[in-house]
Structure formats: C-alpha cells, structure tokens
Amino acid sequence: MNFAGFNNDDNSSAGENHFSSVSAAMSIFSSPRLSLGLQQTNGEATRNGESFEVSVSRRSPESRSGSDNAEALSGDDDLDASDRPLKKKKRYHRHTPQQIQELESVFKECPHPDEKQRQDLSRRLNLDSRQVKFWFQNRRTQMKTQIERHENSLLRQENDKLRAENMSVREAIRNPMCGHCCGSAVVGEISLEEHQLRIENSRLKDELDRVCALAGKLLNDDAACSSALKLGVGSRNDYSGSGGFTLVPPGFEISSPFFSGLAPPVNRTTDVATGLDQKSLYLDLALSAMDELVKMAQTSEPLWIPSSKGKREMLNREEYEKNFTPCLGPKPDGFVSEASKEVGMAIINSLALVETLMDPERWAEMFPCMIARSSTSEIISSGMGGTRNGALHLMQAEIQLLSPLVPVRKVTFLRFCKQHAEDVWAVVDVSVDSISERRSSDSARTSLSCRRLPSGCLVQDMPNGYSKVTWVDHTEYEESNIHHLYRPLVSSGLAFGSKQWISALQRQCENLTILMSSTFPNRNKPTPISSMGKKSMLKLAQRMAQKFCRGVCASSSHKWSKLEIGNIDEDVRIMTRKNLDDSGEPPGILLSAATSVWIPVSPRRLFDFLRDELMRSEWDILSNGGPMQEMANIFKGQDHSNSVSLLRSTAMNANQSSMLILQETSIDASGATIVYAPVDIPAIHSVMSGADSSYVPLLPSGFAILPDGQGMEETGSLLTVAFQILVNSLPTAKLNVESIETVNNLISCTVQKIRAALRCDK
Structure with a gap:
C-alpha cells in the first residue's frame, strides 16, 4: 500500500507527505483593501493591555x-x-x-x-x-x-484614487484610441451610424441619471415610490448639442430616406422600460426590507421573547405575523423558519464595517469560515454623494457550516445600505426569488432550498472606538436536507444565526488589531520570533485555516469532486482533485475526507483536550506515540486559547524523525476550530525570520466544534473531523481504492481514540 500521507522519512517535504488543505481564495492579512479602521500602533495591542x-x-x-x-x-x-x-x-x-x-x-x-x-x-x-x-x-x-490615523488613511486613499483617475484621463486625452480596432484615433467627421449611436447612448445615460435621482429621492420619500417609478420612457426632443453634433429634431423618423442604406438601429425603449420596471420592484423590496429590519432590531418584547433553551431571544411568530406583511409572500411548502437577534461590541467603526459588507471580497474575508463564495451580479445604485447611503446591490452568496452533513446555502439577494443618523447605518439583505419567479416561466424556475427574509445589522459608533452592532437573521429553509444531528442547532439559530455572525466579526476584528500592532503578546518560549516573523506566521496560519474550511464543505467555488463509494459510511464525505500549479500546496492527487459525530462532552472541554500538546499522542498519528513540545506561541486575542503555535513531535526511536506542526486554535461563543498541518523545517524557519509565507505548501487537517443545541446545559458537542492528504505526487496518476479505504479508516480510528480518551460511552 502506497500512502504518502503516512511517510515520515523526509522532513523537507512534510507538506507533501502529511495532512493539509485546499488553497484559499483570499487571505485577509494579505488584502490591502481590508483596513477596518485599525492602523498600526507604536505600543502594545489594544487588547493586550500590558505596559x-x-x-x-x-x-x-x-x-x-x-x-x-x-x-x-x-x-x-x-x-x-x-x-x-x-x-x-x-x-x-x-x-x-x-x-x-x-x-x-x-x-x-x-x-x-x-x-x-x-x-x-x-x-x-x-x-x-x-x-x-x-x-x-x-x-x-x-x-x-x-x-485619527484611520481617518487620515482614508483621506490619503481618496487622494491617491483621484490622482490616478486624473492621470488616466490625461493619458486618454493625449492618446485617443479607436473603440473598434484599438488603434490610434484620427480626428475627423463621424459617420451617420456613429452619430445615431451617440444619440442613443446620450438618451440611455439620461434615463440612467433619472433612475438614480429617483432612487435617491425614494430614500427620503417612500410614499412616492410606486408612482414615480412608473414614469414612461420618452425620447429626447431638444436641440441642445453635445460632442460636436446636433440631436435629432422633433418628428424625425428613423425610417427617413436620410438613413437609407444603414442597418435599422435597435429600438431599446421597450428594453429600458422593462429594466426600469424590474428596478422599481427591487427598490420597493429593498425599502420594505429595510423598514422591517430596523423595526425588528429596535423592538424587544413582545416581538422577541426569551428562549426556553438558554439566554437567547426567539421570535414570537404570532406577534411577527400581526405586525409585518411578508415581503416575499407565503412560506414555501416543506420550509421551516429560523430567526435570531444578537447585540455585540466590535472594535471597528461603522464606515469601515459598511464598506466591508458592500464589497463581496472583503465580506468573505471578514467571515472566512461562513462565506464559501460571494459576488455582485449588478450594482443598481452605488449610493449618494460619494457615500454608501442608498447603495443597492444584487448579490449571490454561498453560506456554509463546517460540517459535511449540512448543505451549503445558496442565495441570491439584494443588499441595501442606508444611513439613519450621523453615526448610525443599516445594511439589509433580502432574497429576490419572488421577483425572479414573476419574470420567468415555470420551466426556467430553479428549485430553492433557502431564502433570506429581511436580515442584516444596525451599526452605531461608540465613543471608545468600538461599534455597537445589532444583528438580525431571519431565514426560511428546507429542513429535510439537513442531517438529524444538526437540526436542533440550525433551528435554534446557533448554526447560521446572528450569534455566529457577531462572534465571527468580533474575533476577526480582534485578530486584525493584534496583527496591526507593532508588538505581539506571546509566551516565553525558547524559540525567538521577530515582529515580522510573527506577522508571517499569522498570515500562514490564516491561509491554513481557509484551506481547511474549503476542504470540508462542497461549495461550487471549490474544485473538489465528490466520490460515491459503496462501502464507505454515508456520513463520511470523500472528495478528490488534482493540483497542477498551486504553489500553496504540493502537486499531485489530493484527497479530502470529513465526517461529523456527536460527543457527550461540552465544547470547551473537547476544545481544551484536542489543543493540549501533552495529550496529542492519545489521538494523533503524527505524534509518533509520544507527547509534543510547544516551540513557539503567538496570541491572537484576549482569550489566550486563540493562538498560533509551533509544535515539535518526539522521535520515539532511531528509525523515526521529529517534525514540526503549525497549529491554529480559535474559540468564541459560537464554536471553536483546531487546524494543523506539518510544515517543512527550513521553510518555517524562513517564515519565522520574516520571509514571505505564501510559497510554503500546506495540506491542513483539523476539527470544528459546535454546541449540539439540545438545551441550556452544554453537555454535548458536534465534532467535525477532516483530513486532507496527498495520495500521489503525480497529477496524472489514478486514485486507487486502497487510499480511499485508508483515509476512511483514519477518520474512524481518530474518532474512536477521542471517545476512548474522554471516556465517552459509544
């Protein structure tokens, strides 16, 4: 049996010979556009507090x-x-x-x-x-x-943007280009066809300006929405000229002999009117959703009542139906509802958070464990006065939970942003499936498994640099697609709900505060790491965690192919792919395997056991049967359990060699993750000295821990176990059944060892 994942003979290719994860679409720490209003300071990190x-x-x-x-x-x-x-x-x-x-x-x-x-x-x-x-x-x-530093940074960025636009305009004026052949343009008389196209272009721009102005007016006058958006689209009948030519006078017909010999231009009036009608529906829906979100966020009892399963608030359905008219129509057959509200403080200002939510890439970077894929399909309105006030985007996203037993939620929705006061913003999401169904035939409609009712957040700046964030999540979904182990967790709102969004936001903002600080809190370990080295280590760990998340769920943005194997447990998902040119992981045939089980211990106890290097020999094959030594540790937040560490395995005999393992541990009120990967010793030493970490190959494995959602006492945990291995270094090789059976046995053996070590009843 040739299984490269268990070969420990070569330290210089640990990333190829052991477990690891899929390449991340984005690295938060490497993104120059995610500032969050947090600039580097000269002293200790905000959350560290020492000296x-x-x-x-x-x-x-x-x-x-x-x-x-x-x-x-x-x-x-x-x-x-x-x-x-x-x-x-x-x-x-x-x-x-x-x-x-x-x-x-x-x-x-x-x-x-x-x-x-x-x-x-x-x-x-x-x-x-x-x-x-x-x-x-x-x-x-x-x-x-x-x-103050953040405001100065924003002003500098705006200044640089204006300077770049100015330079590009000057360059375009000096070197005009032909739009058809991309060659140098020659100044001269324009053709009749171009004349007509310019007229049409000018008219369409006027219509666009009118719609944008109308949308801005709607933000302040909701009552005028319905009638104003149904204005007819007429042709422009004035004689004012622009660009060196005269517009078509009144009564001029396109069929006139003056245009004989030219192809008849397309009349776009009907298409424009259809587009305006759809935009009017989008605006109506967005305004209705914003009104519902604000009311739900600012209202407590009797709309929100204490939950019988804990300190959470649950939606009073009778009160909701009494006060709100469903903007998406009746709930589809077979669907159930989940609703939650959470209030928290995050070290980020309101403007930075609004910019992050309106940008799909930055949104995915802020919530890497929850957003598998996001994109903007259409920008209906970019906002007013150079701000995000009134911005309306049509977006698509895939929202995931770190378990193969819960399907990815695919949603198409409107995201609408509005400023309600000087330091108060609101961002709302609402699905557009009802509008899409109205405009498509029955055969073209796709089966939906999830839709978002008005959901989003209210953000208010606080005087201490934090923001008070009130998050509301309201979703309808098809419950039959979810494994019975996760149904209580999902229905309670702890899987995809507001607490998950708030906790992820707080943890990510805290991580960025530490990263942007000039000093890092860490334990006294024998291995010294420079400040630049710590930043490189944190970036490498962030990429490792993203690769782990992308190897657990079957999102359309991932390149994994699911394997259907008859003798494999139905709760185990095995996927494979070929890596040819990704420098972030070894080339060859990669295999990913994941499953989720219930463990009768609390999430915190399970997390502490799995991250303890002294207990690692109880379940980890990489430990060589002995305890591991922690060589370095970098804290990522106020809770010192959130950290990045470097572990060294112990060689138990002369035939074995020691190895280094990079590990990241994170925990908050919503759950925890433990991600680790063997690393090449010379490469990690280079990273610790401050070198670029993007070239270091990784194939991470790890755990995701969630509460079981059964009651007030946290007596049980939902544990997801995931491994990624390199089964053959040749991309042209074929995947054999022995490798699949081996990784399946590895998952089963790991779960059994964890249960035995925690003395759990099977």
Whole structure:
C-alpha cells in the first residue's frame, strides 16, 4: 500500500507527505483593501493591555489633549511637572491578565467611569485608584489616536484614487484610441451610424441619471415610490448639442430616406422600460426590507421573547405575523423558519464595517469560515454623494457550516445600505426569488432550498472606538436536507444565526488589531520570533485555516469532486482533485475526507483536550506515540486559547524523525476550530525570520466544534473531523481504492481514540 500521507522519512517535504488543505481564495492579512479602521500602533495591542502607559507616552503630542497628556505622564503622584526631578526614573506597573480583562469589560460599557466606579474597580482589582484612572485615560487616548490615523488613511486613499483617475484621463486625452480596432484615433467627421449611436447612448445615460435621482429621492420619500417609478420612457426632443453634433429634431423618423442604406438601429425603449420596471420592484423590496429590519432590531418584547433553551431571544411568530406583511409572500411548502437577534461590541467603526459588507471580497474575508463564495451580479445604485447611503446591490452568496452533513446555502439577494443618523447605518439583505419567479416561466424556475427574509445589522459608533452592532437573521429553509444531528442547532439559530455572525466579526476584528500592532503578546518560549516573523506566521496560519474550511464543505467555488463509494459510511464525505500549479500546496492527487459525530462532552472541554500538546499522542498519528513540545506561541486575542503555535513531535526511536506542526486554535461563543498541518523545517524557519509565507505548501487537517443545541446545559458537542492528504505526487496518476479505504479508516480510528480518551460511552 502506497500512502504518502503516512511517510515520515523526509522532513523537507512534510507538506507533501502529511495532512493539509485546499488553497484559499483570499487571505485577509494579505488584502490591502481590508483596513477596518485599525492602523498600526507604536505600543502594545489594544487588547493586550500590558505596559500601557509606555505606549501612550510615545505618541505624538498632536494626537491627544493637554490634560490627557499631563495625567498620563503622572503615573506615580499628582505633583506638578515643573516640581518633578528631571532625572527621576519612571516606575511602571504591569497589570495581570485578569485585571486587564476586567478593565476592558468595564471600558466597553463605560469609557468614562466616575469616582465611585473607579473606587469599586480599585478594590476589586487590588489597584490604586490613580492606576485605574490613568488606565482609562490612556485607553481613551489610544482609541482616539487609532481613529485619527484611520481617518487620515482614508483621506490619503481618496487622494491617491483621484490622482490616478486624473492621470488616466490625461493619458486618454493625449492618446485617443479607436473603440473598434484599438488603434490610434484620427480626428475627423463621424459617420451617420456613429452619430445615431451617440444619440442613443446620450438618451440611455439620461434615463440612467433619472433612475438614480429617483432612487435617491425614494430614500427620503417612500410614499412616492410606486408612482414615480412608473414614469414612461420618452425620447429626447431638444436641440441642445453635445460632442460636436446636433440631436435629432422633433418628428424625425428613423425610417427617413436620410438613413437609407444603414442597418435599422435597435429600438431599446421597450428594453429600458422593462429594466426600469424590474428596478422599481427591487427598490420597493429593498425599502420594505429595510423598514422591517430596523423595526425588528429596535423592538424587544413582545416581538422577541426569551428562549426556553438558554439566554437567547426567539421570535414570537404570532406577534411577527400581526405586525409585518411578508415581503416575499407565503412560506414555501416543506420550509421551516429560523430567526435570531444578537447585540455585540466590535472594535471597528461603522464606515469601515459598511464598506466591508458592500464589497463581496472583503465580506468573505471578514467571515472566512461562513462565506464559501460571494459576488455582485449588478450594482443598481452605488449610493449618494460619494457615500454608501442608498447603495443597492444584487448579490449571490454561498453560506456554509463546517460540517459535511449540512448543505451549503445558496442565495441570491439584494443588499441595501442606508444611513439613519450621523453615526448610525443599516445594511439589509433580502432574497429576490419572488421577483425572479414573476419574470420567468415555470420551466426556467430553479428549485430553492433557502431564502433570506429581511436580515442584516444596525451599526452605531461608540465613543471608545468600538461599534455597537445589532444583528438580525431571519431565514426560511428546507429542513429535510439537513442531517438529524444538526437540526436542533440550525433551528435554534446557533448554526447560521446572528450569534455566529457577531462572534465571527468580533474575533476577526480582534485578530486584525493584534496583527496591526507593532508588538505581539506571546509566551516565553525558547524559540525567538521577530515582529515580522510573527506577522508571517499569522498570515500562514490564516491561509491554513481557509484551506481547511474549503476542504470540508462542497461549495461550487471549490474544485473538489465528490466520490460515491459503496462501502464507505454515508456520513463520511470523500472528495478528490488534482493540483497542477498551486504553489500553496504540493502537486499531485489530493484527497479530502470529513465526517461529523456527536460527543457527550461540552465544547470547551473537547476544545481544551484536542489543543493540549501533552495529550496529542492519545489521538494523533503524527505524534509518533509520544507527547509534543510547544516551540513557539503567538496570541491572537484576549482569550489566550486563540493562538498560533509551533509544535515539535518526539522521535520515539532511531528509525523515526521529529517534525514540526503549525497549529491554529480559535474559540468564541459560537464554536471553536483546531487546524494543523506539518510544515517543512527550513521553510518555517524562513517564515519565522520574516520571509514571505505564501510559497510554503500546506495540506491542513483539523476539527470544528459546535454546541449540539439540545438545551441550556452544554453537555454535548458536534465534532467535525477532516483530513486532507496527498495520495500521489503525480497529477496524472489514478486514485486507487486502497487510499480511499485508508483515509476512511483514519477518520474512524481518530474518532474512536477521542471517545476512548474522554471516556465517552459509544
């Protein structure tokens, strides 16, 4: 049996000889367009909190007020600066992680605590009252500096964009090109055909301007929507000229002998009217959806009532049907509904979040574990006044859950953005299936398995640099396609609902804050890593996690082909593909296998067990039967369980060789992931020194952990196990049955070892 995934003889090709994952469509850390309003700081990361006074004192005096500056520098006493000895050394206090966590939680709710609150904090945290006061002053100053830097960055980007457009216009004026042959244009008289095309083009532009202006008016006058959009489309009957020619006078007929010998131009009036009619339907639907989203987000009881299964809120169906008219019509037969609402704080400003949601690439980068594919089909309106206010896009997306037992949700929807106040924005999604069905024949209609009712978020800027995000998710789907293990989780809204979106947003913003900081929190490990090396390691880990997600679900954006094998368990999905030229993973025949099982332990306990390097020999074949040693660790957030680590396996005898494993662990309120991959030793050393990590080949494996959604107590977990292996280094080779059976046995053996180690009843 030739199974390259288990060969440990060659350290220099660990990525080829062991487990790994599919290439990521996008890397958040490498994207120059995802700023999130978070710029690099000179001191500690926002969520780290250690030696915070030092980072503030190094800032430029222009970024803070004089009072804040004076107080921030008076860390030990209240003496006037002129009375302080010139050479007196500054004493710094290093807060404990528990103190930082408590201070951060209070800061989110109240960035300006009064004297009573500060005294209470000082007693609880065993800190001096002045230390608490100075910590909040420094925290506010740092947040203010970040916002100012982000605004400056946006202005620079806009300036660069205008400069580039100016240069391109100048170049086009100097070197005119022919639109037909792409050669140099010669100034001269235009033909009659071009004359007519210019007239038609001018008229269509006028119609487009009228529709855009009408859409803008609708944002402020919803009552005029229906009648205004049904205006007729007439021809332009004025004599004003443009571009050196005269428009067609009134009464001029296209069939006139003046145009004899020319092909009759196409009359586009009917097509334009049809397009306007469809856009009017889109605008009506978007405005109705926005109104419903805002009301659902701002209303509590009796519309939202406490759930019997926990602290979540559930939608009161009777109250909803009483107050809202379904904008998509009645629920299809066989469909069930899920609805959820969640409120959270994220370290991102409202403008940056709105820009991220309106850009399909940045949206997928922000939610890499949830968005398998996204695209914009049509930009109906780009917004007013150079902003996203009034922007309306027709989009498509595939939303996934990390399990082969839950099908990918494919939706076509409108995404509408509107500014409700100075610092309050709303973005709503609503499916357009009802409009599409009205305009297509029965034979052309596609069977739908999911549709989004008005869903989205309200974003409000907070004074501490955070945003308060209220997320509402309301979906109807066909339940019969979902495995019975996941039906309680999906119906509760914990799989695709608001809590999942909020948790992913908070975790990703926290990761980017750490990445953009000049220093990184990490444990004292024997392997030193430079600041640039840590950034390269984080980028490599991000690509590894994306490849893992793309090897679990069968999205249309992935290049995997599903295999139907008779003797394989129906709950195990096995896919294969050939890699020919992707430098991010080894070339050859790749195999992906994944399954999901129920484990009778809580998600946190299962997560801690699987990420413990000392317990890895209980289930991981890569451990060579012995414990692993953690060589390096980089924290990615406030919870130190969110980290990237480098593990070394132990060689148990002379015939075995040690190897390095890159591992990323992430956990939040909605679930957890553990992703790992063997890495080439010389390559990872190069990455740790700050070199580019994009060339390092990876085939990751790992776990996705979700609560089972059965009740208030987290007594059970849904565990997804996924492996990716290289079965043959020759892309022209054929996949044999032995390799498929081996990887199936590997999954089964791994699940059995985990159950045995946790003493679970089978």
